[in-house]
Amino acid sequence: MNKKILVVIPTYNEIENIEILISQLIKNNDNYDYLYLDDNSPDKTYQVIEQFKKKYQNIHLIIRPKKLGIGSAHLDGILWAYKNNYETVVTMDSDLTHSPEIIESFIKSSKECDVLVGSRFINKKSLQDWSKHRFFLTHLGHFLTKFFLSLPYDATGGFRIYNIKNINKNVFTLTKSKGYAFLFESLYYLYNSKYLIYEKEIMLPKRAYGNSKMKFKDISHSLQMLCLLYLKKFIFNKKNNFNKKIILNEKLVDKERYEWDEYWSKNRTIINSMYSLVAMFYRLIIIKPTLNYFIQKHFKKNSLLLHAGCGGGQVDTYITKKMQIVALDISPKALIDYQLNHSKQNKIVHGSIFDLSDDNNLYDGIFNLGVMEHFNPNQVKKILNEFNLKLKKDGKIILFWPPNFGLSVRFLRSVKSLLRIFNKNTQLHPPEVFLFNSINDIQPLLKSVNLQVVESYFGIRDLYTHYILVLKKIDE
Numbered sequence: 001m002n003k004k005i006l007v008v009i010p011t012y013n014e015i016e017n018i019e020i021l022i023s024q025l026i027k028n029n030d031n032y033d034y035l036y037l038d039d040n041s042p043d044k045t046y047q048v049i050e051q052f053k054k055k056y057q058n059i060h061l062i063i064r065p066k067k068l069g070i071g072s073a074h075l076d077g078i079l080w081a082y083k084n085n086y087e088t089v090v091t092m093d094s095d096l097t098h099s100p101e102i103i104e105s106f107i108k109s110s111k112e113c114d115v116l117v118g119s120r121f122i123n124k125k126s127l128q129d130w131s132k133h134r135f136f137l138t139h140l141g142h143f144l145t146k147f148f149l150s151l152p153y154d155a156t157g158g159f160r161i162y163n164i165k166n167i168n169k170n171v172f173t174l175t176k177s178k179g180y181a182f183l184f185e186s187l188y189y190l191y192n193s194k195y196l197i198y199e200k201e202i203m204l205p206k207r208a209y210g211n212s213k214m215k216f217k218d219i220s221h222s223l224q225m226l227c228l229l230y231l232k233k234f235i236f237n238k239k240n241n242f243n244k245k246i247i248l249n250e251k252l253v254d255k256e257r258y259e260w261d262e263y264w265s266k267n268r269t270i271i272n273s274m275y276s277l278v279a280m281f282y283r284l285i286i287i288k289p290t291l292n293y294f295i296q297k298h299f300k301k302n303s304l305l306l307h308a309g310c311g312g313g314q315v316d317t318y319i320t321k322k323m324q325i326v327a328l329d330i331s332p333k334a335l336i337d338y339q340l341n342h343s344k345q346n347k348i349v350h351g352s353i354f355d356l357s358d359d360n361n362l363y364d365g366i367f368n369l370g371v372m373e374h375f376n377p378n379q380v381k382k383i384l385n386e387f388n389l390k391l392k393k394d395g396k397i398i399l400f401w402p403p404n405f406g407l408s409v410r411f412l413r414s415v416k417s418l419l420r421i422f423n424k425n426t427q428l429h430p431p432e433v434f435l436f437n438s439i440n441d442i443q444p445l446l447k448s449v450n451l452q453v454v455e456s457y458f459g460i461r462d463l464y465t466h467y468i469l470v471l472k473k474i475d476e
Contacts, residue, residue, distance in 0.1 A: 004087040005032045005107065008077030010070050011094045015043040022052050022059070024100040032090075032103070035060045035080060037073040070158075071175070071182025078162065078172050087165040091158055097204045098159045106200060110161040114195040117187070118159030118202035125203070141222070145184045148230040151191060153199055155184035167195060170246065174336045181225035188229055228277065246335050249350045249358070280314065287369060287400070288315040290462045295319050295367070298396050298455075298470060303364035306390065308353045308383075309371040312337035320346055326361065328353070354379070356386045363390055369400040370466070373432040377445060380434060385449045388473065397451065397471040400462075404435040407464045439467065450474045 007025070011018060025034060038046040038061065046063050053059045062076065074091055081089045088107065092098040098118070110116035121142060138156065145155040171193055175185045191197060296319075299305065303323050307316060310327040311334050319325065320342060327338050328349040335348050351358065353371070366387045372380055387397050402409050409432070436442050439456055446452060455470040462468070 005090065006077075006081045006084075006086040006088070007032050007034045007090040007092065007103065008074065008081070009034065009036050009092055009094050010073035010077070011036055011038045011041060011045050011049070012067060012070075013041045013043045014045045014094045015041070015048065017094060017096050018045050018048050021094055021096060021100070022049070025103075026052075026056060028100045029103050030056075030058070033058045033060065033086070035062065035077050036094075037062045037064060037077055039064045039067040039073065069178035069182075070180060071185075072178040074158075074182055074186075075172060075175060078164065079169070081164060082169050087163065089162045089164055091160050091162070093158050098202075102202065106159075106161055109198070109200050110163060112196075113198040114163050114166045115187070115190055115197045116161040117153045117155075117197060117199045118157055119154040119199040120157055120202060120204055121154055122199065122201040123203065137219070141184075144223075144226055145188075148226055149184065149188050149233065151184065151187060153187060153191075153197060155187045156180065157202070158183060159202055168193070170336050170339070171195075173333060174340060177221065177225050179221050181222040184222075185225055185229065231277070231280070246332060246339065246348055246350060248332060249352075251358075252330060252350070252352055283314050286462050286465070288318065290468070291315050291367075291369065291400070292318050293461065294398055294457075294468060294470065295323065295365075298398065299323060299365050304361065306359075306361070306363045306366045307368065308356075308366055308387065309368045310334070310338055313341050315369065316346075317342065326359075326363075328356075328359075353383050353386065356390050359390060361390065362392045363395055364392055365396050365398065366391060367398040367400075370402065372399055372401045373434050374430045376433050381445055381449060384446070384451060384471075388449055388451060391473065393473065395472070396454070397469075399469045399471070400466040401469060402432070402435060402466050403458070404437050406435075406466060409435060436467075439469075446471065447474070 007029075009021075014021075022034075025032075036046075036049045036059070038049065040046070040063060046061065049059070049061050053061050062080070064073070064076075077091065078089055088110070090103055090107070092103075102118075106116055106118065120138065141156040142154060145151045149155070167190070171189045172186060174189050175182055177185050187197070295305070301322055304326070305319075305323050306326045306328060307313065308328050310316070310329045313327055316325060316327070316338075325346045326349060327335070327346050328351045329335050329338070330350070330352050332350060335350060338346075339348060349359070353368075372383070375383065384397075391397065439453060443453075450473055451471045452474050453469055454472050455468075457468040458464065458466070
């Protein structure tokens with residue numbers, strides 16, 4: 001058994017194929033380990049795998065609770081390989097279109113690169129047996145990923161070799177797609193992270209049994225992800241930077257940490273994706289200039305600032321050139337996004353705004369945007385008290401905090417009401433539990449943590465979205 005190589009195979013309703021596939025894999029490559037990830041197939045595919053698992057020690061099975069998407073299966077399999085110290089991961093389909101006989105030759109060819117992609121476009125006869133519909137969609141996907149993402153590879157194919165011993169795991173955890181879009185999304189990040197990618201010709205017959213699992217919603221989601229990646233590429237125009245590993249703080253409460261991870265990585269519906277695009281433009285066009293104005297107004301150049309609850313940090317791209325920024329968030333996925341969005345390597349810290357005791361810095365300023373409204377008054381009090389302890393005597397805190405009458409709050413209430421009419425239970429953002437009506441409402445809270453308002457603004461700069469509060473310590 002070769003513990004260095006793992007073959008990852010997602011399955012869903014492959015009862016007609018799975019026994020043939022496993023038999024062929026064992027016959028041709030019995031020295032590899034195999035991980036099957038079954039999404040609780042209604043046709044009981046996993047029961048056949050379980051029977052083989054009893055006979056062969058190199059077969060592993062993960063039965064997931066429901067259909068979670070082929071992309072999430074690929075990601076779960078790759079992360080399982082990292083966790084279990086494999087060096088190479090092979091991904092393949094379970095529908096017999098990827099021949100077990102080619103695995104060994106592909107692994108040999110992958111020795112000189114980080115990723116080897118099985119390409120359906122090197123040989124023009126590769127897809128000659130496919131239906132016209134599937135042939136068209138495959139070529140369209142290839143054209144779109146080349147045109148919009150500049151990917152010169154077969155970016156939508158599932159047969160790949162990853163030499164994960166050479167690849168930073170963060171490249172994979174950065175992906176957000178749970179469906180077929182994972183294939184080109186992950187390759188996009190790998191390509192822009194400067195990993196060495198080769199292609200090798202692969203011939204694909206048509207499906208022998210069963211039907212394709214790709215549905216219209218998969219195509220729709222793939223187009224959304226393609227547009228989102230293109231916009232990020234167009235707006236930020238940066239290469240990924242994963243040279244510096246984000247060190248996780250294991251003292252954090254796992255439940256809280258992973259609740260926010262779920263927000264940053266959840267499978268987007270069409271509505272979620274539209275909201276994300278609108279929010280991104282709003283942050284870049286409205287919030288970013290407003291933040292720049294207040295930061296430069298209240299802090300000298302090269303001041304040490306803590307962005308507490310930094311998220312992806314899209315709005316920080318200008319002030320990082322003027323200030324020293326420490327970016328802190330409880331979600332590792334948010335920090336990976338932050339790392340992606342900044343070519344300059346700021347200090348990135350995995351931590352909680354409820355406990356900054358591990359931070360030895362005293363800051364000239366602390367700021368966050370759209371964070372306070374997600375916590376109740378007692379939690380906000382604890383957060384502000386932590387900020388106060390980490391603030392220099394003459395330091396300031398800048399909070400972007402939407403009031404109950406803010407334009408975005410009213411707009412999103414209208415959107416939620418409309419969605420309820422159509423029975424759409426879609427969460428656009430974490431719950432907003434503390435939306436004040438007047439600054440007078442929060443004055444007692446601020447006083448209790450020895451803070452006072454030195455400037456407040458609610459106006460046209462950010463289209464009447466936030467109360468922008470500038471706080472400092474009460475003089476004793």
